[in-house]
Amino acid sequence: MTTQLDPVTLQILKSHFEAAAESMAYTLLRTAHSAFVKETEDFTSGLTTPCGQTFASPKDLGATWFIGLDYAGAINALEDYRPGDICITNDPYSGYVCTHAPDMHLWMPIFHGERLMCFAVGHIHNTDMGGAVPASLSRALTEVHQEGIRIPPTKLVEGGVMDEKLLKVMLRNVRMPEQNWGDLKAQIASLKTAERKIHEAIARFGADTVAAGMYGVLDLAERQARRMFAGIPDGDYAFSDYIDEDSPGGVPCRLKLTIRIRGEEAEFDFSGSDPQLQSALNMPTGGLPRHILPLVGYNYVVYSLDPTVALNCGLARPVRCILPEGSVVNPLHPAATGMRSLTCVRIQGIIIGAFSRALPDRLPAGPAGGGGILNVRTTDPRTGRMAMASINPITGGGGGAADGDGLDGSNSFLKNTPVEITEAEVPIRVLRYGLEPDSGGAGLHRGGLGTRMTFRLHSPNSVVTARNRDRVRFSSWGLQGGLPGATCDFTRNPGTPGAQDLGNTDVVHCAPGDVLSISSSGAGGWGDPYARPLEAVLRDVAEGKVSEAGARAYGVVVEAGRLDEAATVALREGRRPLPLPITFDPRRLDFETVWSEAAWDRLAELLFALPVEWRFFMKHQVFAQMAQDAQAAADPVAAVERGFAAAAARHPQVGTLAGRKAA
DSSP states (O other), rough: OOOOHHHHHHHHHHHHHHHHHHHHHHHHHHOOOOOHTSSSOOOOEEEEOOOBEEOOOSSSSSGGGTTTTOHHHEEEEHHHOOTOOOOOOOOOTSSTTSSSEEEEEEEEEETTTEEEEEEEEEEEESOOOOSSTTSSTTTOOOBBBGGGOOOOOOOEEEEEEOHHHHHHHHHHHHSHHHHHHHHHHHHHHHHHHHHHHHHHHHHHHOHHHHHHHHHHHHHHHHHHHHHHHHSSOSSSEEEEEEEEEETTTOOOOOEEEEEEEETTTEEEOOOTTBBBBBSTTTOOTOTTTSGGGGGGGHHHHHHHOOTOOSGGGGTTTEEEEEEEEBBBOOOOOBBBOOOOHHHHHHHHHHHHHHHHHHHHTTTOOOOOOOOOEEEEEETTTEEEEEEEEEEEEEEEOOOBBBTTTOTTTOOTTOOOOOOHHHHHHEEEEEEEEEEEEEOOOSSSSOOOOEEEEEEEEOOOTTEEEEEEEOOSOOOOOOOOOOOOOOOOOESSTTTTTTTOTTTTTTTTEOOOOOEEEEOOOOOOOSOGGSSSSSOOOHHHHHSSSSSGGGGGGGGGGGTTTTTTTHHHHHHSSSOOOOOOSOOOOHHHHHHHTOOOOHHHHHHHHHHHHHHHHHHHHHHHHHEEEHHHHTTTTTTTTHHHHHHHHHHHHHHHHHHHHHHHHHH
16 A cells, blocks of 8 residues: 655655755765765765666755666666665666766665665766776767776675675776775765665654655656646747767767647657767667656756756656657667767757747856866876876856856856865866856856866876867857857967967877866857946956956947946947847858758758668768858758768669668
8 A cells, every 4th residue: 555645744755865865975975086076076876766766866966967867777687686785887888877988877775674665876977987098088989898898787796795806807997996996985885875864764754654755756746847847838949059070070960859848748859960970979868768868958947947846757757758769869889978978968058948949038048068077197207106087177157047147167067176186186287277258148147157277287198188078169059139158269388389279179198398278168148238237247347257358249348447438328329230039159150051950950861761870971971062062052951962962872872771771
């Protein structure tokens, strides 16, 4: 018989569960070894039902974008759970719980007598899991085998006994085994914390009441999500955006979403997104209709519209995703997945963009996205030993919104690492770390600023990885008349005759004395910039967030630190274009004179008629043809068809394959 809970008891249990998850996170935070866990906080902690549905997560600690992660695939891969078992996986293609190889997931059954009550779960992002490059991640990798050792769902601890052979194999294959082993012990400690907290709840409320509470909070989240959808007009809301490069030096990758809202439910259709890539930007979802990765931005939207929601798997129940097989959002093995976080960030943005078409006054402008996450592998000149650590996420800002400016230097959950910690972890000298002026899009409410870090390396054979580099070509968008945010840059030895623009490069081999300077993009502004109060613009100028030249985007003239009132009045009263509902940056608009939405849609139709292994190749063939087609802008769809036909003529087997696929 199911125990029925009154609303008060349910809220009390909800608070107990969340407190348990917070305690797990705090244990992990305080005992972890690597900076990327104990400072940047790239980890999760949570509690799931026996079937794997997450019903409790921290609100403020760790990777909050993973709320609602479904562990069913990993849990069901093993049988015969017993007290003292702890299980492990980091394989993106085993159960679709792990999403790239550096994320090591653990789960532990919690029993009351012989009754399986729930699982304690969580992951950490290991700084390195071996593989082709330090830190294991690069856009240039093309197969998951290059991204480090992978462990399918396996019992690491069985009946309280550690599998020392498995542990030895894992640690032998990573570059900094002491870090990995230290973080793994911290994970185990966090699971033990959860076990203690659940037993305390059972002692207070009883096992039946606790079990009913687990499912009750899932039902509560579902009701709250349905209430949100009921308040949005029915309709189809589409949005698309680009990753600058689908491979090193490649062409843009399009991500497209159509949200169809009907009553209290919604369909998230990613049809029209690019085919899976010959790079590490693929997002492994297994096509699961409620996989967490395509719904991260949705969780943020729900929480923005209703901060009282229960953050758990129940939020996803009214939603169904369409994730075409063999696409960038549902790749087939052995596609590389290490850089899926960049794709996820862009998808977060397009979800916000799609919802903003329905609720422009309740959601922010485009988030920055594309900030690099830096890792350094070098030699410590004091000891001669290898040193390796994550030194900081170089994060962009949050979009301006109807209720205020976007947050500066924010990147959802990632925290910055103090410079003193960075220099203690690896022997580099940080020359500058702070906000990047003028990077936020102008608006009635300014977009959040990006950040910049400049540092010098001292040892030969140093390697810097900067995963998630993007937004060098296309920037965020403005909303309700706000302007787009700025793009970013990455430079070796800036200000010298040998300065080198590194663009979206994510693995850089450095010599002693090399200086690297890296910035993130800014977020879009919201509302008419000329309507921003003068005192707000002058405050931004005084604080160094907006330059005197940048103030002119707000219709404000400042020279030598003083406001020119007459020039400001003349500028603000002058004629200017009417504000647009959504403002894209000029480079995107220029690109879309040829690569229109209709042209992309037609290309997708042609590519997805082919077997998976041909799609990426033929996409690049068509892009090359389009670049040579002088009439492409006159009729982009026809130009795509001509380009595809020309490429197919060079590879006659394509016609046969397409016909067989269609049949």
